[in-house]
Amino acid sequence: MSTYLIDAWLERPNPYLRILNRETGAVCARLDAEALEELRDQGGLDLHELESNEPQVLKELVRNLFLYCYARALR
Numbered sequence: 001m002s003t004y005l006i007d008a009w010l011e012r013p014n015p016y017l018r019i020l021n022r023e024t025g026a027v028c029a030r031l032d033a034e035a036l037e038e039l040r041d042q043g044g045l046d047l048h049e050l051e052s053n054e055p056q057v058l059k060e061l062v063r064n065l066f067l068y069c070y071a072r073a074l075r
Contacts, residue, residue, distance in 0.1 A: 004028065004062050008050055010036070019065060029069040039068055 003022040009015055015036055019029040031039065039045040049061045 006050060006058070006062065006065075010047070010050075017065070019062060029066055031065070031069065035068075035072060038072075039065075044068055 005020045005022045006017065007020055008017040010017070015033050017031045017036060018027050020026065021028055036045065040047075044064060049057055052058055052061075
């Protein structure tokens with residue numbers, strides 16, 4: 001079972017969010033500024049969830065981010 005790390009740099013001129021494989025450091029998904037804005041506009045990203053220490057909240061967030069990335073890639 002893989003575990004993931006959310007690497008978010010949101011307060012910079014070109015914000016981005018990455019999901020990394022915790023064991024290998026490999027980037028599994030990346031959202032650029034445009035994707036982050038779209039996701040926030042759709043209500044799919046609550047920035048407070050990124051600050052959570054609750055495993056279930058973070059697990060659901062990672063799941064939703066993966067789903068969003070896959071849906072966006074299919075467009």
